[in-house]
Amino acid sequence: MAELGVGPDNLQEGRSYWDAAWAAVENSRVESTEAILAHEAFDKFRKGVDARYTLMRKKIKVAFRKEPLVLDILAVSSEKPRTYLRWLDGVRTCCNGLLQKSEYLVKLEPLKVTRENIEALLSDCNQLDELRSGYLKEKGESQHATKVKDEAMLRLDDWMRDFYAIAKIALEDKPQLLESLGIYVKS
Numbered sequence: 001m002a003e004l005g006v007g008p009d010n011l012q013e014g015r016s017y018w019d020a021a022w023a024a025v026e027n028s029r030v031e032s033t034e035a036i037l038a039h040e041a042f043d044k045f046r047k048g049v050d051a052r053y054t055l056m057r058k059k060i061k062v063a064f065r066k067e068p069l070v071l072d073i074l075a076v077s078s079e080k081p082r083t084y085l086r087w088l089d090g091v092r093t094c095c096n097g098l099l100q101k102s103e104y105l106v107k108l109e110p111l112k113v114t115r116e117n118i119e120a121l122l123s124d125c126n127q128l129d130e131l132r133s134g135y136l137k138e139k140g141e142s143q144h145a146t147k148v149k150d151e152a153m154l155r156l157d158d159w160m161r162d163f164y165a166i167a168k169i170a171l172e173d174k175p176q177l178l179e180s181l182g183i184y185v186k187s
Contacts, residue, residue, distance in 0.1 A: 024153070042135045053121060075094050
């Protein structure tokens with residue numbers, strides 16, 4: 001095979017492609033796992049915040065059922081938004097609206113909606129921002145690692161195609177040696 005240009009230097013080049021591809025595969029796995037864990041943390045926290053907000057919405061609707069303008073001001077008169085950013089905006093609008101008017105808080109006291117509950121919910125919105133930002137960062141890193149892995153695998157595949165093509169020519173008279181390279185040969 002050395003006569004056809006596949007010698008120790010060329011094999012070392014192939015080995016470097018193999019090593020780079022293997023490292024890229026491992027890095028891609030790590031980044032993918034980190035993205036999954038970040039998403040799980042974000043989603044679990046979001047579900048907890050949503051459960052508390054949903055209960056608070058119900059209490060607000062009961063307390064202000066005869067005051068549709070207040071329900072509009074607090075962004076609870078319509079259905080709860082399904083998209084994340086609109087939902088989060090609705091939570092913040094509701095909480096900030098409640099905190100700006102002390103008469104709203106007085107009316108909600110019998111339903112156990114307190115200033116502390118509302119402030120905690122707002123604080124959790126900030127934590128949600130951080131968790132989502134972390135998740136999006138990890139997701140981007142995972143996507144980049146996948147791209148790097150794919151490129152490394154393409155380089156290795158290209159080198160292997162050339163190597164196998166030369167090996168088939170060089171070992172034409174010794175086909176069983178091709179099987180030691182992983183090339184199936186009919187006997």
